[in-house]
Amino acid sequence: MTGYSPLYSRLDALLTSNREFWQFMPFASNQLIWTQSHPGLCQWLMSLDDEAIARYIEDGDALSQALAEWIPDAAELYQLAMTESYPSQQKPLPKGLDIGIPGRKWQQITAFNQVIPTLELPWLEWCAGKGYLGRVLAASHGTAVTSLEWQQALCEEGEAAARKLKLPIDFVQGDAFDPACEQHICSQQHAVALHACGDLHVSLLQRVAAKQGRAVSISPCCYHLIRASHYQPLSRIGRQSTLTLGKHDLRLPLQETVTAGQRVRKQRFVEVSFRLGFDSLQRFVRGCDDYMPVPNVQKAQLNNGFEEFCRWAADKKQVTLPAGIDYQYWQQMGENRFALVERMELVRQLFRRPLEMWLVFDRACYMEESGYQVSVGTFCPKPITPRNILIHAEWMPESL
Numbered sequence: 001m002t003g004y005s006p007l008y009s010r011l012d013a014l015l016t017s018n019r020e021f022w023q024f025m026p027f028a029s030n031q032l033i034w035t036q037s038h039p040g041l042c043q044w045l046m047s048l049d050d051e052a053i054a055r056y057i058e059d060g061d062a063l064s065q066a067l068a069e070w071i072p073d074a075a076e077l078y079q080l081a082m083t084e085s086y087p088s089q090q091k092p093l094p095k096g097l098d099i100g101i102p103g104r105k106w107q108q109i110t111a112f113n114q115v116i117p118t119l120e121l122p123w124l125e126w127c128a129g130k131g132y133l134g135r136v137l138a139a140s141h142g143t144a145v146t147s148l149e150w151q152q153a154l155c156e157e158g159e160a161a162a163r164k165l166k167l168p169i170d171f172v173q174g175d176a177f178d179p180a181c182e183q184h185i186c187s188q189q190h191a192v193a194l195h196a197c198g199d200l201h202v203s204l205l206q207r208v209a210a211k212q213g214r215a216v217s218i219s220p221c222c223y224h225l226i227r228a229s230h231y232q233p234l235s236r237i238g239r240q241s242t243l244t245l246g247k248h249d250l251r252l253p254l255q256e257t258v259t260a261g262q263r264v265r266k267q268r269f270v271e272v273s274f275r276l277g278f279d280s281l282q283r284f285v286r287g288c289d290d291y292m293p294v295p296n297v298q299k300a301q302l303n304n305g306f307e308e309f310c311r312w313a314a315d316k317k318q319v320t321l322p323a324g325i326d327y328q329y330w331q332q333m334g335e336n337r338f339a340l341v342e343r344m345e346l347v348r349q350l351f352r353r354p355l356e357m358w359l360v361f362d363r364a365c366y367m368e369e370s371g372y373q374v375s376v377g378t379f380c381p382k383p384i385t386p387r388n389i390l391i392h393a394e395w396m397p398e399s400l
């Protein structure tokens with residue numbers, strides 16, 4: 001048993017036993033999927049107006065209390081997914097370091113720097129982008145940084161900025177998955193990755209563990225960007241789970257669109273209701289009650305109206321639309337289904353952070369099982385970035 005394994009196990013049990021409330025595709029269903037199993041829940045959902053939905057999205061505690069009537073584990077799920085913030089330590093930075101760094105990115109990297117320990121080791125910045133984090137680490141700690149990044153143009157920009165600022169940063173252009181990149185991981189080093197997607201941050205943890213690197217700090221994101229078709233748990237305890245997560249499930253931790261402003265919400269309503277309207281239409285035309293995904297659409301294309309959208313989508317999916325279709329009827333169907341999708345997504349929101357923590361604790365348990373002392377917490381408030389979890393692991397061979 002390791003430090004995070006009891007938490008992981010409990011979350012695993014609750015996510016598994018409540019799968020019917022989150023592990024499905026709201027888009028694919030043309031009615032609330034709990035119509036038979038939980039009619040009371042459906043009645044409650046249909047009684048909510050847009051404002052009430054927005055309020056529950058903002059207030060996870062209120063949502064968990066409201067849903068507890070039908071999902072008795074709601075309060076425990078909410079509690080288990082609460083994460084403490086790391087204590088933050090002021091680390092003064094020279095002036096001018098933020099040149100060219102967007103405001104929110106600057107807040108993220110300074111917050112990241114202020115919560116990670118100073119170990120006086122050289123740094124490895126994994127999937128560095130333009131190396132903004134590396135810039136702050138080099139300036140704040142005075143130790144050398146190696147920044148690995150795939151895109152040559154980003155390496156060049158980062159390199160030029162580092163030279164201008166006279167900072168000890170070396171860029172390496174390389175593919176993080178290429179075994180050749182392992183040469184940049186060594187034991188006396190503090191590896192970091194801010195928002196390296198899915199398999200990219202996983203590959204860092206695995207390589208650091210294999211080389212017994214002294215420390216690694218990562219802030220995971222985009223859990224669905226994996227090469228396998230399903231999630232491959234990292235930890236021994238994770239491999240015992242009976243949950244099988246596809247990419248759609250792995251997107252759930254990132255789904256927070258409904259709290260967007262009026263304009264974005266309106267745009268989303270148009271796009272999603274058009275898609276759902278077309279889906280209902282294609283089911284009718286093909287005589288087959290299966291959901292049909294449609295590729296991404298240029299936003300401007302939506303301005304041409306629902307009928308045009310259907311023609312475009314039918315062409316993409318090679319569906320022949322007969323003459324005489326009542327497009328107004330199918331558009332209305334789409335709008336009705338949008339309301340149902342919103343309500344099913346509201347219930348799934350209860351599981352959003354718990355599922356993220358399940359993924360985070362799998363990573364934490366993996367590092368613990370590999371001989372590391374691990375901590376998990378938030379490094380900045382959510383408005384700065386919703387992907388605000390930081391996993392920090394330090395090699396402690398005696399904990400094996």
Ligand SMILES: C[S@@+](CC[C@H](N)C(=O)[O-])C[C@H]1O[C@@H](n2cnc3c(N)ncnc32)[C@H](O)[C@@H]1O
Nearest residue numbers: 127128129149150151174175176177194195196
């Ligand atoms: C979400 S960005 C994060 C960048 C930076 N860490 C930050 O927070 O600003 C992910 C970065 O990973 C890089 N990347 C993607 N695939 C990669 C690979 N296979 N090897 C190395 N870097 C990769 C991308 O080019 C991108 O710069």
